[in-house]
Amino acid sequence: MTNDKGNKGYLYGIVLVAVLGGLLFGYDTAVISGAEKGLQAFFLGATDFNYTDMMHGFTSSSALIGCVVGAMLSGLLASRWGRKKSLVLAGVLFFVSALGSMNPEFLFFHRGEPSLGLLWMFNFYRVVGGMGVGLASAICPMYIGEVAPSDRRGMLVSWNQFAIIFGQLVVYFVNFMILGRHTNPIIEQIGQGLNAVAPGSDLWTISTGWRYMFGSEAIPAAMFTVLICLVPESPRYMVMAGRDDKALATLAKINGQSKAQAILADIKSTITVRTERLMTYGWLCVFVGIMLSVFQQVVGINAVLYYAPRIFGDMGMTNPMFNTVMMGVVNILFTLVAIFTVEKLGRKPLLIAGSLGMALGAFGVALTFGHDGLQLVTMVSIMLYSASFMFSWGPICWVLIAEIFPNTIRGAAVAIAVAAQWVFNFIVSSTFVPMFNMHLSAGDNFGHWFTYGLYGVLCLVAAVFVWRLVPETKGKTLEDMTRLWKKKQ
Numbered sequence: 001m002t003n004d005k006g007n008k009g010y011l012y013g014i015v016l017v018a019v020l021g022g023l024l025f026g027y028d029t030a031v032i033s034g035a036e037k038g039l040q041a042f043f044l045g046a047t048d049f050n051y052t053d054m055m056h057g058f059t060s061s062s063a064l065i066g067c068v069v070g071a072m073l074s075g076l077l078a079s080r081w082g083r084k085k086s087l088v089l090a091g092v093l094f095f096v097s098a099l100g101s102m103n104p105e106f107l108f109f110h111r112g113e114p115s116l117g118l119l120w121m122f123n124f125y126r127v128v129g130g131m132g133v134g135l136a137s138a139i140c141p142m143y144i145g146e147v148a149p150s151d152r153r154g155m156l157v158s159w160n161q162f163a164i165i166f167g168q169l170v171v172y173f174v175n176f177m178i179l180g181r182h183t184n185p186i187i188e189q190i191g192q193g194l195n196a197v198a199p200g201s202d203l204w205t206i207s208t209g210w211r212y213m214f215g216s217e218a219i220p221a222a223m224f225t226v227l228i229c230l231v232p233e234s235p236r237y238m239v240m241a242g243r244d245d246k247a248l249a250t251l252a253k254i255n256g257q258s259k260a261q262a263i264l265a266d267i268k269s270t271i272t273v274r275t276e277r278l279m280t281y282g283w284l285c286v287f288v289g290i291m292l293s294v295f296q297q298v299v300g301i302n303a304v305l306y307y308a309p310r311i312f313g314d315m316g317m318t319n320p321m322f323n324t325v326m327m328g329v330v331n332i333l334f335t336l337v338a339i340f341t342v343e344k345l346g347r348k349p350l351l352i353a354g355s356l357g358m359a360l361g362a363f364g365v366a367l368t369f370g371h372d373g374l375q376l377v378t379m380v381s382i383m384l385y386s387a388s389f390m391f392s393w394g395p396i397c398w399v400l401i402a403e404i405f406p407n408t409i410r411g412a413a414v415a416i417a418v419a420a421q422w423v424f425n426f427i428v429s430s431t432f433v434p435m436f437n438m439h440l441s442a443g444d445n446f447g448h449w450f451t452y453g454l455y456g457v458l459c460l461v462a463a464v465f466v467w468r469l470v471p472e473t474k475g476k477t478l479e480d481m482t483r484l485w486k487k488k489q
Helices: 008-044 053-060 064-082 084-101 116-147 151-179 203-215 218-228 233-238 244-255 256-272 283-298 301-314 321-343 347-368 375-390 393-403 405-438 446-469 478-488
Strands: 187-191 194-197
Touching: 008 053, 008 064, 008 084, 008 116, 008 151, 008 194, 008 203, 008 218, 008 244, 053 064, 053 116, 064 084, 064 116, 064 405, 084 116, 084 203, 084 218, 116 151, 116 233, 116 393, 116 405, 151 203, 151 321, 151 393, 187 244, 194 393, 203 321, 233 244, 233 256, 233 478, 244 256, 256 393, 256 446, 283 393, 283 405, 301 321, 301 405, 321 347, 321 375, 321 393, 347 375, 347 393, 375 393, 393 405, 405 446
Parallel strands: none
Antiparallel strands: 187 194
């Protein structure tokens, strides 16, 4: 029931539906972690080409190309179609990608016969899913930020990151259950960048297991597509589209009638035209948003999230998939830390503390990975690295991107910032395997310490960037951001 304080149940209900887009974001990007070895072994069986490390790095990361495209289109679609219709499109793309990745042979190829053409078709379906991720990654936090009251916005947008990490945990567990008594194939290096499947590898995993992992995403994708049709459009978009009455009705349900009138007046005072030029509020505004996205990726976290079973296997762990699930649980717990402290501590302190914790963890991995007797130290360092990201750059970057830009440039600015995020996600993810496997001489660990040492240095640079350039947005309305950036011009 709506009262003068608003209906919290209504607010939390529409946020819950919106964060399903975050769950699909996490599910789609992390499903590769359990499937990539079976997929690699499948394409190593091709007779018309050699499936190299570089090809596998591209295939494991190809969804990120779609993420860039989806993010770049998100501003245009969010401004022209609205936030709601754009999220419906994202759900359809998730669904098509799940079924297509499960059965890339559909219509054009013989099932179970790997070939270069089939590899391209598989990557096409992964790019389609990536477009859904790109749309959802930009528009879900934007939508939540635009419907949430200012005193709860940080917490509610952080729930989107919780959903992303929960989606990753769900798919880790789903992959673990699908694998069951089966095992991932053993991949042997037979030359620089060339591999072969070791004799005795589990054939079911190579032919079928990875298909079920990708196909499992169709269920949450269908749920999201249906449920998003039931939520209202963002009130701030409705004001920009000239639908003040509908905007006021939604604001009243969320905030109460008297407060809704004041919010509507504040929105209308900052939206003098539907959109303004991107640089209307100066280059620093856009630069800070883009660099938040860049640093969220170059600190290297997705190299851990996407390749966790491979990393734990290389460490000598007996059950890498179980270790991956445990890491997912740790990630969930530390994401909750951010959710329940972001409105008390603010955005900047969490980002700086997380950057320093990640640096310590990354340097710990660099110094201990591959050394006999230090596996426990390496494991703790990876957990520290991951946990520090989860209470800082994971959720807080999305909070800031959703709230840091003025209303009239938010669609375009968020699209550019999120596109930059996916570009650097692709760079980090596609370079991790070849970089991690680099050797200066036979048997050395050069690639291990160089890779994580580089990530550690970038974590320290990220801390300095936040300290010097990122404004604190705790407690500020979205309309306050217009006034803040005007003062900085």
